[in-house]
Amino acid sequence: MSRVVGIIFRPVATKSQHSQPYQSLPLFLRELREEAGLSQRDLGRRLGKPQSWIYNCESANRRVDITEFIGWAISCGIEPGAAFARFLEAETRRQGRKKKE
Known part of the structure; x- marks a missing residue:
């Protein structure tokens, strides 16, 4: 925390989706979509969501x-369940590599 001309600055909180532990999930979701041969637009149609979502x-x-x-x-x-198991397996391997470093 620092003080400049009477203003107190505090560290800005990181949104949970930007935290390091969350970062591998978006990559995994993209991998699932690409393996299915779907574009973002195709998947959005299936989910009833826009491509931007x-x-x-x-x-x-x-x-x-x-x-x-x-x-x-x-x-x-x-x-x-199979998708989640696959994600957990990859995350466990990734975490194991991190601990060795």
Whole structure:
């Protein structure tokens, strides 16, 4: 915290979707969509959302909740449990590599 001419500056809070632990999920969502051969527009149509919503999820401008993750997986033709297991496996490997560094 610093003081300049009577104004107190505090560190700005980071939105949760911009936190380091969240960063791998948007990449994973994009990977699911691309593996399904879908454009952002195609996936948006399947989910009843605009293309910009898909973009914002994939670029971490918008946080995805579990119900949206389920719909995303189904729309990409993958069983949600299998998609989540795959994500967890990749995250576990990534976390293991981080600890070794």
